[in-house]
Amino acid sequence: MDRWEKTKIGAGIGLACGVMATGLWLGTVLVSPVYPQQRSYAPAGVPPVDLAAMQREWPVAGNREEREQLKGYIGHIEKVAVFVPADTDAGPAEVPVDLGTLLASADAEKGRRTAQACMACHDFTQNGPNRIGPNLWGVVGRSVASHAGFGYSPALKGLGGQWTYQQLDHFLAGPNRAVPGTKMTFTGIRNPRERAHVLAYLATIGAGRQPFPPPQPTASPPQPKIAAATP
Ligand code: HEC
Incomplete structure (x- = not known):
């Protein structure tokens, strides 16, 4: 291989790198991906997983045993009991309305x-x-x-x-x-x-409109008893 051939190979590699770099740059210019912060769909009936809490318990996965443990965790994620705080909005509560x-x-x-x-x-x-x-x-x-x-x-x-x-x-x-x-x-x-x-x-379909049944009075919340202040 003479010097001229080496130069040609070098130039070829250089050109290929240049084309790749230009392609990547052009790609980011043409397409600007947007990563939405929320899920595009929400699976029904699945409580939100507290990933932070799970991660605290995850092994570091430094050695083989820990890696196996981590795999076990991942494989059983759907079986993990998730703590859902009582006051989160876990869907509308079914309140029977008359x-x-x-x-x-x-x-x-x-x-x-x-x-x-x-x-x-x-x-x-x-x-x-x-x-x-x-x-x-x-x-x-x-x-x-x-x-x-x-x-x-x-x-x-x-x-x-x-x-x-x-x-x-x-x-x-x-x-x-x-x-x-x-x-x-x-x-x-x-x-x-x-x-x-x-x-x-x-x-609305018919000659005379039948009256609706009257709304049932709902149980009113207990009124706080305030003793009349006597002057
Ligand atoms: C797949 C066809 C079908 C659909 C869709 C359907 N019905 Fe019916 N409906 C029938 C049939 C057939 C009967 C007769 C039932 C019987 O004889 O047991 C009937 C009977 C009724 C009756 C009783 C009528 C009477 O004369 O006693 C009412 C009220 C009624 N339907 C309301 C509705 C409403 C409101 C909807 C839409 C929310 C609806 N139906 C959708 C087929 C249907």
Whole structure:
């Protein structure tokens, strides 16, 4: 290898390094990555892990035994009992609210949007047809399983009574749970607030609007007794 060849190899390596460096620089100029500080999705039902507390107990992983221990820790992370302080916001607490209270603040427009799902099977218009399910014009206050020309299931026919808001609320929460054997193959609306919106919408479908049940007075917090100061 003469000197000229060595120069060519050297120049080649130098050029390659130069191209790489330029490429890296150009990459950072063209793309400026943003690392969001929060997770793009939050896994449901998983309590936040206190990594700081876990790390305090981690071995330093200096020797083999400690490395094995560390691997064990990592492999069992999901089994670690995590201390969640009682006052953190671990999701909304399920406070049962009575139907009257929910209806008082229900939004018929929101209900109408949810009721789009019903329209796959139900017609809501006056003198409208029966479809997979019966026509629902004026269903609030109507006798159960009474719409002319619809072949109801024996289960629903056996229910009797009238569709009150409470009955509808119970039925719509889970039709098959409320009336086992019903033909209405609809999973139901789990959220009581969302059901209230739908009921508020159903209230607008019909000739006369049925009055909502009155809100139940909630147990008021105990009033501090202040002894009247006698002058
Ligand atoms: C997959 C089709 C389907 C969907 C979706 C559906 N229903 Fe029904 N619904 C039915 C059928 C079928 C019946 C008749 C049930 C029976 O006879 O057991 C019924 C019956 C009813 C009844 C009783 C009516 C009466 O005359 O007694 C009400 C009230 C009702 N549905 C409301 C709703 C509402 C509100 C929604 C939307 C949140 C909804 N349904 C979604 C099919 C459906």
